[in-house]
Amino acid sequence: MKKMAPDSILDVRDLTVKFFLDEGTVHAVNGVSFSVPAGRSVGIVGESGCGKTVSAYSITRLLPKTARISGEILFRERGGDITNITELEPDGGDMRRIRGKEISMIFQEPMSSLSPVHKISNQLSEAIIQFQGLTKRQARARVIELLQLVGIPQAERRVDDYPFQLSGGMRQRAMIAMALARNPRVLIADEPTTALDVTLQAQVLNLIRDMQDEFKLSLILITHDLGVVAHMVDYVSIMYLGMVVESGPVIEIFDNPKHPYTRGLMHSIPKLRGRRGERVEPIPGFVPSAYALQEGCPFCERCPMREERCTKGIPQRVQVGSEHYVCCHVYQPGEGEPDVVNA
Amino acid sequence: MLRYIAKRLLNMIPMLILISIISFIIIQLPPGSYLHTMMAELRAAGDQISMDQIEALRIHYSLDQPVHIQYLNWVKGIITEGNFGFSFEWNRPVKHLIWERLALSLVVSVSSLLVSWIVAFPIAILSALKKHTFLDYFLTFVGFLGLSTPNFMLALILMYISSVFFGFSVGGLFSPEYLMAPWSAAKVVDLLKHLWVPMVVIGTSGTAGLIRVLRNNLLDELGKPYVVAARSKGIGIARLTFKYPVRIALIPFISTVGWQLPQMISGEAVTATVLSLPTAAPLLLGALRSQDMYLAGSFLLLLSSLTMIGTLISDILLVLVDPRIRYE
Ligand SMILES: Nc1ncnc2c1ncn2[C@@H]1O[C@H](COP(=O)(O)OP(=O)(O)O)[C@@H](O)[C@H]1O
Ligand SMILES: [Mg+2]
Numbered sequence: 001m002k003k004m005a006p007d008s009i010l011d012v013r014d015l016t017v018k019f020f021l022d023e024g025t026v027h028a029v030n031g032v033s034f035s036v037p038a039g040r041s042v043g044i045v046g047e048s049g050c051g052k053t054v055s056a057y058s059i060t061r062l063l064p065k066t067a068r069i070s071g072e073i074l075f076r077e078r079g080g081d082i083t084n085i086t087e088l089e090p091d092g093g094d095m096r097r098i099r100g101k102e103i104s105m106i107f108q109e110p111m112s113s114l115s116p117v118h119k120i121s122n123q124l125s126e127a128i129i130q131f132q133g134l135t136k137r138q139a140r141a142r143v144i145e146l147l148q149l150v151g152i153p154q155a156e157r158r159v160d161d162y163p164f165q166l167s168g169g170m171r172q173r174a175m176i177a178m179a180l181a182r183n184p185r186v187l188i189a190d191e192p193t194t195a196l197d198v199t200l201q202a203q204v205l206n207l208i209r210d211m212q213d214e215f216k217l218s219l220i221l222i223t224h225d226l227g228v229v230a231h232m233v234d235y236v237s238i239m240y241l242g243m244v245v246e247s248g249p250v251i252e253i254f255d256n257p258k259h260p261y262t263r264g265l266m267h268s269i270p271k272l273r274g275r276r277g278e279r280v281e282p283i284p285g286f287v288p289s290a291y292a293l294q295e296g297c298p299f300c301e302r303c304p305m306r307e308e309r310c311t312k313g314i315p316q317r318v319q320v321g322s323e324h325y326v327c328c329h330v331y332q333p334g335e336g337e338p339d340v341v342n343a
Numbered sequence: 344m345l346r347y348i349a350k351r352l353l354n355m356i357p358m359l360i361l362i363s364i365i366s367f368i369i370i371q372l373p374p375g376s377y378l379h380t381m382m383a384e385l386r387a388a389g390d391q392i393s394m395d396q397i398e399a400l401r402i403h404y405s406l407d408q409p410v411h412i413q414y415l416n417w418v419k420g421i422i423t424e425g426n427f428g429f430s431f432e433w434n435r436p437v438k439h440l441i442w443e444r445l446a447l448s449l450v451v452s453v454s455s456l457l458v459s460w461i462v463a464f465p466i467a468i469l470s471a472l473k474k475h476t477f478l479d480y481f482l483t484f485v486g487f488l489g490l491s492t493p494n495f496m497l498a499l500i501l502m503y504i505s506s507v508f509f510g511f512s513v514g515g516l517f518s519p520e521y522l523m524a525p526w527s528a529a530k531v532v533d534l535l536k537h538l539w540v541p542m543v544v545i546g547t548s549g550t551a552g553l554i555r556v557l558r559n560n561l562l563d564e565l566g567k568p569y570v571v572a573a574r575s576k577g578i579g580i581a582r583l584t585f586k587y588p589v590r591i592a593l594i595p596f597i598s599t600v601g602w603q604l605p606q607m608i609s610g611e612a613v614t615a616t617v618l619s620l621p622t623a624a625p626l627l628l629g630a631l632r633s634q635d636m637y638l639a640g641s642f643l644l645l646l647s648s649l650t651m652i653g654t655l656i657s658d659i660l661l662v663l664v665d666p667r668i669r670y671e
Contacts, residue, residue: 105575117666
């Protein structure tokens with residue numbers, strides 16, 4: 001049996017995902033590792049296209065057939081056994097059981113992620129009936145209960161609505177209820193607020209945090225906005241071009257960011273109390289293509305601290321704090337804090 | 344829902360009036376008429392008695408009156424006594440000619456439609472699920488084979504096969520002994536024995552197109568986020584596919600039922616001629632050719648009404664299967 005840290009529920013180790021297309025190979029995820037301690041929350045942050053969704057879909061094996069996945073995704077079952085998810089059949093019985101009872105997902109697009117022609121009651125009770133053996137009637141009562149829990153007013157009436165009859169915020173709440181309906185132990189929320197109005201974002205985030213407490217969930221929160229995770233998660237992994245470039249406890253990352261990319265992200269957080277119209281500084285340059293893997297550090301073209309050695313060899317993971325790791329040539333194992341200007 | 348249907352039915356009335364006017368204009372458009380031709384022939388032959396009879400007919404059907412009076416008389420006859428006028432060519436009232444033919448046309452068309460759906464749906468679903476595999480290409484090939492085989496040829500081949508190998512003739516819709524017989528259980532059985540040839544011939548011609556469209560609809564749907572979301576719930580692939588994407592991919596088809604029915608009725612013309620089926624299309628063709636105005640006009644009117652009814656039916660079905668429409 002595989003070994004994993006005693007307190008983790010999910011360990012992603014050296015996850016690599018490639019898409020083999022006619023146009024070439026897309027290197028979507030290139031050796032991502034992170035672990036989720038049971039009952040805690042982990043944020044995965046990075047710009048659009050860096051492989052967050054592909055990593056999340058790997059955990060639930062929802063990737064299309066063009067994807068090749070390698071590495072290990074270890075999951076601790078209720079009985080304590082450890083299952084390596086990468087070895088399961090994508091739509092086989094074990095994977096479906098894990099999806100139906102253990103690991104739930106919330107998707108970015110609340111509208112298109114619900115079937116337009118099926119009632120809320122139908123879509124939410126489906127998995128309950130299949131995996132918890134409830135009757136239709138019991139499942140319906142449970143769905144109403146869940147809708148109330150996620151703050152949908154008049155849940156008894158709303159349960160018979162179609163998704164398009166709900167507002168965007170209500171739909172995302174219904175999606176959260178749909179994920180919770182399965183009584184999961186792990187919840188993966190993939191940019192749950194990106195499609196929502198700014199005013200609704202905070203509400204939905206609060207709801208997710210409340211639900212995490214209520215259901216004792218282990219949470220993976222995926223976002224492109226470092227600001228979102230600040231009050232939401234215990235640990236953060238920063239991703240760039242299919243790699244984790246920095247990871248650590250959230251306080252540590254915010255107080256003492258090491259990787260130049262993390263620092264760039266910090267600068268691009270819109271300041272809530274800042275003056276109106278104040279421009280957020282984006283990180284200069286473009287994310288390189290995921291078709292060709294580079295030789296050196298993936299960030300080096302956009303890096304303000306670029307040095308000669310950055311173009312040669314992918315940087316190794318270096319421990320820079322108690323649980324704080326960074327992948328950057330500037331930091332060498334054994335060396336102390338390098339003398340760098342705060343970028 | 345009942346209100347919606349009532350509203351739609353009311354809306355049909357002005358449409359029907361318009362269609363009847365257009366039908367009437369169309370049959371008046373070409374110069375000459377059946378009676379003109381006949382009178383010219385009789386005059387040449389010097390047959391005074393027949394000419395007097397025709398003159399009487401002309402006056403009876405107010406063909407000496409202006410066109411709009413003729414039209415009003417025709418419509419009045421239809422509304423008050425179900426009288427669609429007189430077929431000069433067949434020398435019988437139109438109503439004795441058309442109903443049975445229309446009914447048979449409907450039977451042939453609906454059953455062909457069913458055949459093409461029953462054949463196309465499983466093939467399309469299989470093709471979409473096994474996209475870009477040998478099976479997909481093979482099924483597509485077979486579909487195109489069906490599309491590119493001319494109907495009349497398939498009809499002839501089937502007729503040949505059934506008379507040579509099974510020893511019975513399948514031309515027409517009835518065996519000679521039932522042709523004039525009143526309707527009975529035995530006659531229905533006889534009809535079913537003959538029906539399969541036009542069903543297969545007309546049905547397969549639409550299958551390939553149907554497969555293509557449904558396969559592509561389904562492929563679109565299969566890539567949608569709600570399918571991934573449904574998979575993420577742990578539902579089995581087969582169950583999920585039928586519950587979500589297939590259901591949604593079928594919606595566009597329901598909206599095509601309306602115009603597919605009349606299209607099939609006119610589309611069967613060639614097949615009906617080859618197989619000498621006693622359906623509407625050959626009769627309509629003959630009436631148009633000989634300018635038998637009331638017969639042709641009545642057919643046009645009834646076929647258009649059929650289109651409208653078909654559209655209404657498909658709209659009602661659409662409301663039933665797609666909740667989004669109800670609330671728009
Ligand atoms: N189905 C797919 N086929 C090919 N490439 C894909 C597919 N899905 C994602 N990718 C590529 O993988 C990379 C990571 O995508 P994704 O995980 O969706 O990014 P994000 O971090 O925005 O969620 C991108 O370069 C994207 O173009
Ligand atoms: Mg994404």
